[in-house]
Amino acid sequence: MIKDYRILLIIGLLGMVFLGLAIHKGFDEDYIRYQKAYYEALGEDFPGPVVKQVNVKTPSSMLVDRCQSCHIGASNPQAKDFEMPLTMHPPIVPGAEEDPHDFNKIGCAVCHDGSSRDLDQHLAHGEAHGWIAPLVSGKIAQANCVRCHAMDSGHLAGAEQFEKGRELFLEKACWGCHTVAGVSTSSQAPELTDAGGKFNFDYLYESIVHPKANDANSKMPEFDWVHDHETVVALATYLKGLQKNKLRSDETAPIGYIKPKPDEVRISDASVDAGRALFAGVRYEGSINRGGCVNCHAFRNDEGQLAGGHIGPELTWSIRNRGETFVKEHIINARTHTPDSIMPTFKDYNEAELDSLVMFLSTFNYTLSEHDEGKKLYDTYCLSCHGEDLNGKGVVSAMLDPYPRDFSRHQFVISYEDRFKHSILKGVAGTAMPAWENVLSEADVQKLIDFIKAKTLDEEKSSFKRLEVSLPKIGEADRRNWKNKGQVIEPGNLEEGAGAFQQYCTSCHGKLANGKGPNAYNLQHPLPRNLLNAAFMNQEGMTDERLYQSILLGVAGTPMPSHDHLSDQTIIDIIAFIRANTEDAE
Numbered sequence: 319m320i321k322d323y324r325i326l327l328i329i330g331l332l333g334m335v336f337l338g339l340a341i342h343k344g345f346d347e348d349y350i351r352y353q354k355a356y357y358e359a360l361g362e363d364f365p366g367p368v369v370k371q372v373n374v375k376t377p378s379s380m381l382v383d384r385c386q387s388c389h390i391g392a393s394n395p396q397a398k399d400f401e402m403p404l405t406m407h408p409p410i411v412p413g414a415e416e417d418p419h420d421f422n423k424i425g426c427a428v429c430h431d432g433s434s435r436d437l438d439q440h441l442a443h444g445e446a447h448g449w450i451a452p453l454v455s456g457k458i459a460q461a462n463c464v465r466c467h468a469m470d471s472g473h474l475a476g477a478e479q480f481e482k483g484r485e486l487f488l489e490k491a492c493w494g495c496h497t498v499a500g501v502s503t504s505s506q507a508p509e510l511t512d513a514g515g516k517f518n519f520d521y522l523y524e525s526i527v528h529p530k531a532n533d534a535n536s537k538m539p540e541f542d543w544v545h546d547h548e549t550v551v552a553l554a555t556y557l558k559g560l561q562k563n564k565l566r567s568d569e570t571a572p573i574g575y576i577k578p579k580p581d582e583v584r585i586s587d588a589s590v591d592a593g594r595a596l597f598a599g600v601r602y603e604g605s606i607n608r609g610g611c612v613n614c615h616a617f618r619n620d621e622g623q624l625a626g627g628h629i630g631p632e633l634t635w636s637i638r639n640r641g642e643t644f645v646k647e648h649i650i651n652a653r654t655h656t657p658d659s660i661m662p663t664f665k666d667y668n669e670a671e672l673d674s675l676v677m678f679l680s681t682f683n684y685t686l687s688e689h690d691e692g693k694k695l696y697d698t699y700c701l702s703c704h705g706e707d708l709n710g711k712g713v714v715s716a717m718l719d720p721y722p723r724d725f726s727r728h729q730f731v732i733s734y735e736d737r738f739k740h741s742i743l744k745g746v747a748g749t750a751m752p753a754w755e756n757v758l759s760e761a762d763v764q765k766l767i768d769f770i771k772a773k774t775l776d777e778e779k780s781s782f783k784r785l786e787v788s789l790p791k792i793g794e795a796d797r798r799n800w801k802n803k804g805q806v807i808e809p810g811n812l813e814e815g816a817g818a819f820q821q822y823c824t825s826c827h828g829k830l831a832n833g834k835g836p837n838a839y840n841l842q843h844p845l846p847r848n849l850l851n852a853a854f855m856n857q858e859g860m861t862d863e864r865l866y867q868s869i870l871l872g873v874a875g876t877p878m879p880s881h882d883h884l885s886d887q888t889i890i891d892i893i894a895f896i897r898a899n900t901e902d903a904e
Contacts, residue, residue, distance in 0.1 A: 348439045349387040356390045356397070356404045369437065372425035376565055383425030383434040385442065392421050411476045428466070428565065429459045452518055454558070458551070461514060461558035465565045483556025486549060489599035490541070491610030494662030498560060506662045507538060514558040523554040537660055539629040539717055541613055588670045593678025596671060608666070611675070614717075616702075618684040628713045630661065631750055632702055634682045639745070639752035645679065646672045656748055657851050657903075658719035658833075685757060692769025695762055703750065708773055710843055718750045720833070721844045725770050728779040730875025738767050740859065748854030784874055789863035790886045798885035807886055810894025818888050819895050822881060831899050841877040849896050850903040865893050 350367045357364045370390070374381040391397025391404045398406040410419050410429075427434035431451035436442040444452035454461065457479040467474050473481065487493060487501070495507035513522060524531050527550060529538035543549055585592045585605050595602035599610030611633070616626035618634045626632075636645055647654050649672060652661035667675075686698055696704075703722040705712040710724035725731060742763045745753035754763070790796070796805040820829065826846040828835040833848035849855060869889050872880040881889070 347437055349437050352388045352403060353390055356400070359400055359404060360396065372422065374423075374425055374428060374565070376563075378563060381425070381427060381434065383427050384437060385426035385430075385432070385434055386421060387437060388439065388442070389426060392426070414475070424466075429462045430454055431462070450518060452520070454519055458519055458555050458558070461519070461555045464559045465561065479552050479555050480559050483552040483554070483559075486553045487556055488606070488608060489610055490543065490549075490553065491599060491613050491662070492553070493608065494610070494664060495538075503666075504662055506660070510557060510560055512562045513560045515561040515563060517558075519554055519558045522557045523550055526550050526554060537717075539614070541629065542627055543613070584668055585671050585674060586668075588673035588677060590674070590677045590681060592671070593674035593676070596675055597678055614661075617682055620684055622684050622698075628702070629717050631714055631718075631752075633679055634684055635699075635752070635754075635757050637676065637680045637682070638756045639754060642676050642680075645676055649675065655853060656719075656750065657853070658848055659750075660717060660719065686762075688759065688762070692765040692772075695758075695766050696769050699754065699758070700766070708770060719845075720749055720847065722750070724843050724875065725774055727875030728774050729782055729784075730873075731771060731774045732780065732782050733784040733874035735767070735771075737859070738770070739763055742766065744858070746854070747857035748848075748851040785871055787867055787870060789861075789866045790890070796886045807890065810890045810897075812891075812894055812898055814888070815891035815893070815895030818884070818892050822884065823892070826877070831896065844876055846878070850900060852900050852904045855896070855900045862890075862893050862897075865896065866890070869893075 347367075349369070353367055354364050368387070369384055370386040372383040372386070374383060386392055389403045389407075391400055392407045394406055396406075397404055400406070407421065409417050411417055425434065426432075430453055432444040432453040433441050433446065433449060433451075440446070460477045460480040463474055463477040463480055467477070487498070492510075493502035493504065495504050496502065497504055497509040497511060499511045517525075521532065525533075525538075527540075527544045529536040529540060583605055585596070585602060592602045592605075595605075596609035597611045599608075599612065612626045614627045614629035615631065615633045616624050616628060617632065618624050624632075640648070644655065648661070649664050649667060651663050651665060652659035653663075686694060690698075701712055702714050703712045703718065704710055704725060705715065705722075708725040710722040710726075712722060715722050723730070739760075741751065742758070743753060743755040743760070745751050758766075790807045792807050792809060794807050796807055799805055819827075819831070823831075824835055825837045826835045826841065827833055827849055828838070828846075831849040833846040835846065838846050847854070854860065866889055868878065869881050869884070869892065871882070872878050884892075
């Protein structure tokens with residue numbers, strides 16, 4: 319019995335201790351200590367702690383702001399030299415005689431985010447794990463100007479970094495992939511209209527610099543300019559300002575873009591200078607600067623010096639390789655020619671803008687000397703796609719679909735040498751491989767082939783030989799008994815071909831035959847072909863015999879295996895199904 323009283327006494331004493339600590343902490347809160355320091359710095363007596371609260375009515379709720387319980391000198395000019403958080407807030411509008419921002423009415427969190435109800439500094443600054451709106455300070459806080467200001471005039475004093483980010487969104491061609499209400503309608507990448515409402519600043523900054531940091535499957539490239547910290551900060555500030563929920567009630571105001579002034583017009587007269595400006599993503603004579611090709615594509619000047627991005631193919635020879643019509647169509651919609659292209663769709667360009675770009679691209683005249691050897695030819699024309707090691711993994715290859723051909727595998731080089739010359743001169747339809755017949759002579763092409771062979775083959779490897787087979791003709795004997803129906807080849811049967819394709823081909827080529835089967839991305843380079851790519855499937859040389867050989871023997875130097883266990887009739891049925899599928903996809 320006595321022991322029970324002792325236990326109760328100990329529990330009671332412990333309770334008193336914890337209560338005392340709680341009371342002590344209550345009188346030693348961060349805001350109380352700061353308020354004491356503030357009045358001491360002013361040379362005044364401390365009148366006692368006060369929780370200063372500002373209630374800001376928003377369209378959806380009441381924003382409770384207690385930030386000035388710590389930032390007590392925010393509106394006091396006498397506190398301009400005090401230490402944080404006691405100091406006076408610096409002017410938001412530089413040069414204004416009287417700053418229009420009244421912190422007694424708008425509080426702090428409207429501009430700086432954080433968890434404004436909290437009095438604990440760690441929590442108030444939004445540093446709690448998972449808090450969606452951690453504190454933003456300095457120029458980054460300009461992201462929140464649009465919560466109150468419609469900015470229809472195109473300029474807002476004190477929001478220069480936000481405006482710089484808005485310009486960069488156009489200059490860096492982000493608009494080409496991302497939709498932002500009032501700016502762009504592209505659907506190539508996630509919509510950013512409410513980017514600032516969904517993500518915090520650090521997330522947006524990281525996603526620009528390292529796109530795969532938050533999404534391993536992201537197709538967004540790492541641009542060269544992401545190493546410029548100031549550029550990324552300005553762009554992330556703009557994105558942070560893209561928020562659907564605002565304090566103003568003007569729902570007609572654009573979310574992402576300031577309405578252009580009357581003198582901001584589209585290019586109406588085509589010229590090289592206008593094309594140069596579009597290519598660089600800068601304004602031309604007051605036009606809206608919707609360009610930025612240089613962020614992805616490189617080009618060479620007359621001396622062969624390379625400039626520009628390393629995301630997409632080099633454009634030095636684009637007009638000579640592809641022709642003006644192809645280039646214009648490709649700008650409007652790249653998937654017209656290459657169904658798997660990730661190039662954005664620039665369908666908003668008018669005819670004068672398209673002509674201007676073509677005119678500028680036509681000024682690129684650099685060509686190697688006829689005396690240059692194979693290595694120089696390869697390094698200049700092929701390296702960026704096919705790679706230094708000839709393995710198809712050049713600097714731009716990751717953004718191409720299908721990937722460039724891997725020449726490092728001797729089986730491919732030996733088996734398909736006869737196609738090399740044709741593919742180089744005429745290109746490979748439906749892919750990023752252009753025709754070089756207007757740039758390279760046949761002698762140059764032979765130098766390239768000899769260089770590839772010399773780099774790839776040695777005496778041992780050159781002994782490899784691929785079997786030679788021909789497409790069986792209707793009425794000829796089948797290699798294998800076909801479902802006990804006899805051994806004579808019949809015309810391809812679509813229904814039988816569809817069943818065989820689903821059974822033998824879908825794991826790599828996919829149920830839709832688009833090359834995106836469940837095993838596709840676990841295979842070594844190159845990935846399975848998109849059999850719906852009409853431009854590729856209908857090109858010269860893509861005969862039924864070539865398809866038959868590829869299915870029966872496999873494709874040397876690639877993951878495509880031999881299917882010699884299938885009867886000739888089954889293969890012919892599969893080919894019939896593939897052909898019909900391609901026609902439906904056109």
